Amino acid sequence: MPTDSLGPEPRAGIRRAWPELLVGLVAAVSFLGCLGSVDVWGKREQRASAEALDTVRHSRWLVAEIQGHPRLEKPPLPRWMIAGLMQATGRHDEWIVRIPGALCALATIALVYALGRRMGGRDVGLASAMILGSSGLFLGELRQAGNDGPLALFTTMALYAAWRLVGSDEPGNDATLRAQRGWRWMFATALGLGFLSKGPIVLLLTLTAIVPYLIQARRLRSGLRFLVDAPGLLLFLAMAASWPAAVAWREPDAITLWLMEMTEKVGILATLVHRRHPVLARNWPEMMFPWSIVAMAAVILPFIRRGEGEVQEGDRAGGLRSRAPSPCWFAWWWAAGNMASFSVWAVAKPNYYLPCIPGMALLTGWTWVRLSRGARRASSGRRGLSARLILQAQWVLIFVAAVVAPIAARPWIPRSCWLWATVATAVLAASVAASAWAWRRGADGLSLTPIAAAWSLGVIVVYGMLAPVQNPQRGHRDLARSIRGLVAGKSAKVHFFNEVDEGLWFYLEGLELEPVPDTQPHYSAAYDLVAAYHSRDDVSETLEDLDSQRETREKDALMRWLDSRRASVPYLLIRSRLFERYAADLAGRVTPVLRESGLSRNDMVLLRVDGRPPLAGLDTAPRR
Numbered sequence: 001m002p003t004d005s006l007g008p009e010p011r012a013g014i015r016r017a018w019p020e021l022l023v024g025l026v027a028a029v030s031f032l033g034c035l036g037s038v039d040v041w042g043k044r045e046q047r048a049s050a051e052a053l054d055t056v057r058h059s060r061w062l063v064a065e066i067q068g069h070p071r072l073e074k075p076p077l078p079r080w081m082i083a084g085l086m087q088a089t090g091r092h093d094e095w096i097v098r099i100p101g102a103l104c105a106l107a108t109i110a111l112v113y114a115l116g117r118r119m120g121g122r123d124v125g126l127a128s129a130m131i132l133g134s135s136g137l138f139l140g141e142l143r144q145a146g147n148d149g150p151l152a153l154f155t156t157m158a159l160y161a162a163w164r165l166v167g168s169d170e171p172g173n174d175a176t177l178r179a180q181r182g183w184r185w186m187f188a189t190a191l192g193l194g195f196l197s198k199g200p201i202v203l204l205l206t207l208t209a210i211v212p213y214l215i216q217a218r219r220l221r222s223g224l225r226f227l228v229d230a231p232g233l234l235l236f237l238a239m240a241a242s243w244p245a246a247v248a249w250r251e252p253d254a255i256t257l258w259l260m261e262m263t264e265k266v267g268i269l270a271t272l273v274h275r276r277h278p279v280l281a282r283n284w285p286e287m288m289f290p291w292s293i294v295a296m297a298a299v300i301l302p303f304i305r306r307g308e309g310e311v312q313e314g315d316r317a318g319g320l321r322s323r324a325p326s327p328c329w330f331a332w333w334w335a336a337g338n339m340a341s342f343s344v345w346a347v348a349k350p351n352y353y354l355p356c357i358p359g360m361a362l363l364t365g366w367t368w369v370r371l372s373r374g375a376r377r378a379s380s381g382r383r384g385l386s387a388r389l390i391l392q393a394q395w396v397l398i399f400v401a402a403v404v405a406p407i408a409a410r411p412w413i414p415r416s417c418w419l420w421a422t423v424a425t426a427v428l429a430a431s432v433a434a435s436a437w438a439w440r441r442g443a444d445g446l447s448l449t450p451i452a453a454a455w456s457l458g459v460i461v462v463y464g465m466l467a468p469v470q471n472p473q474r475g476h477r478d479l480a481r482s483i484r485g486l487v488a489g490k491s492a493k494v495h496f497f498n499e500v501d502e503g504l505w506f507y508l509e510g511l512e513l514e515p516v517p518d519t520q521p522h523y524s525a526a527y528d529l530v531a532a533y534h535s536r537d538d539v540s541e542t543l544e545d546l547d548s549q550r551e552t553r554e555k556d557a558l559m560r561w562l563d564s565r566r567a568s569v570p571y572l573l574i575r576s577r578l579f580e581r582y583a584a585d586l587a588g589r590v591t592p593v594l595r596e597s598g599l600s601r602n603d604m605v606l607l608r609v610d611g612r613p614p615l616a617g618l619d620t621a622p623r624r
Helices: 008-016 018-032 043-058 077-089 094-120 122-133 136-142 148-166 177-198 201-216 220-227 230-250 254-266 280-287 292-303 313-317 328-342 350-377 382-408 415-440 445-474 477-487 503-507 525-534 543-565 576-581
Strands: 493-496 512-515 571-575 591-595 604-608
Touching: 018 094, 018 122, 018 136, 018 445, 043 077, 043 094, 043 503, 077 094, 077 148, 077 177, 094 122, 094 136, 094 148, 094 328, 094 350, 122 136, 122 350, 122 445, 136 148, 136 280, 136 350, 148 177, 148 201, 148 220, 148 328, 148 350, 177 201, 177 230, 201 220, 201 328, 201 350, 230 254, 254 525, 280 292, 280 328, 280 350, 292 328, 292 350, 292 382, 328 350, 350 382, 350 445, 382 415, 415 445, 477 503, 477 571, 477 591, 477 604, 525 543, 571 576, 576 591, 576 604
Parallel strands: 493 512, 493 571
Antiparallel strands: 571 604, 591 604
């Protein structure tokens, strides 16, 4: 065949695939744009960056150390991903820390598109991908480092493989036995990687979606037998047990720590009552913002019988017969089933739900397409009126949010950014009109494209222009620079008392942070508190009593250290509130040389442990 004859085919393919290419471009802008412009702020991201840096600098690949003690609470795969990039590139900046999470986001969006297309056709796939890429919680969490992003990817990967195996009435009827084996391997591998990302929670997330769906399909036993085979089970067990077994061999108490963490979160142990959180379902509408209205309808709509021709193409494409439950139930159990499970936990934070956002996006995308078609087809009926009202309410919500948000946030927006904030607002508001116009012209899933594209512009404005203004207030770069300027040439290390924000580890190059002896927990403050509570001799002692005793012991250890090591270790970091609390005891032992105040994080005080008068110009404890 002549080479020239191949020319038109790729061009035709690109023309046919332009919606997918556009969705991919919008997602790339949303998750990769201005990725390194914001300092490391959040607690989880600070810990992730400090752990990865410790891994590289001290070759502690099995167990990283921060705050002067081993960090065992979280599995290592996300840390290994970041540390591997640091070692490969020789860089340890914000972009390197966040790029694994951003790539996980793009891969998750691609899987959601593929799964949505198999479940409900191309429109459902496109709508689901755009909804996921513009969901506030998913966007905010995957643009920072942490364990939840990789867990979301591997949960989605496992459920995609599961759907390929058991999502039809005759599992694997459209594939060879070799292909079926490949999906089983993918399922087992994804579960193993998810376990190494955040532990056994990946099993709960996946089984909550798979088992109820198979029960609805009346083939639980055959489905599970087809999904899990001996080689796949052995692969999962080998991957899941590799790191915990190695850690438990070195740290036998690690098993107790892990059990304490899990039982406290689900409420079985429930010793640390002060850590309890409100029922997670209360946060559900804001977690799905800006798609809250259609998302709420999506939870209800599967219970309503479908009209003729509503989102049925994917059912036939997936090989489902009429007696099989609708594919949307798979996504429903993934999203709503797991939400019900988390809502009975004692400690469940919004980021715990992150691996379920892809399922919620699938369900919401399916609902958007169903409402879109129903509103257009049955324009004179009650069902069509309800569908149009839901769509209109969703458009109005986004429009109002676009108009109100910059007005409400104006006091915090620098004058130099007002123009760009106004432009982003105008574009997002105009995108609502463009979306409604596209729907009237017959678009279903593609009617979301203008909003998703405008949302990506808003991401660039927020993360590239507005958020960086807060770096001095929330970040630790300036503090690290000030400490280096004061300490350079006088000491190779700085001691700290109790704990400091982990973000300081990330920016304090050239100096070692070392805890004051006998002031750090064995593994974590929570672990020590629970252990002390269950081993106390006096049963009348409360958690508050034990915590007060811990603070007294740490304070006494600090004073002993100051009196014994004053000459050899000249600098000490302490949080401002603790410095104020211990001011009377510290008088005569230390001299403040740098003090922060009024920041949007823990204010720190740098003390010189030599008893001499204050440094010139710093006698009033300068503020930054």
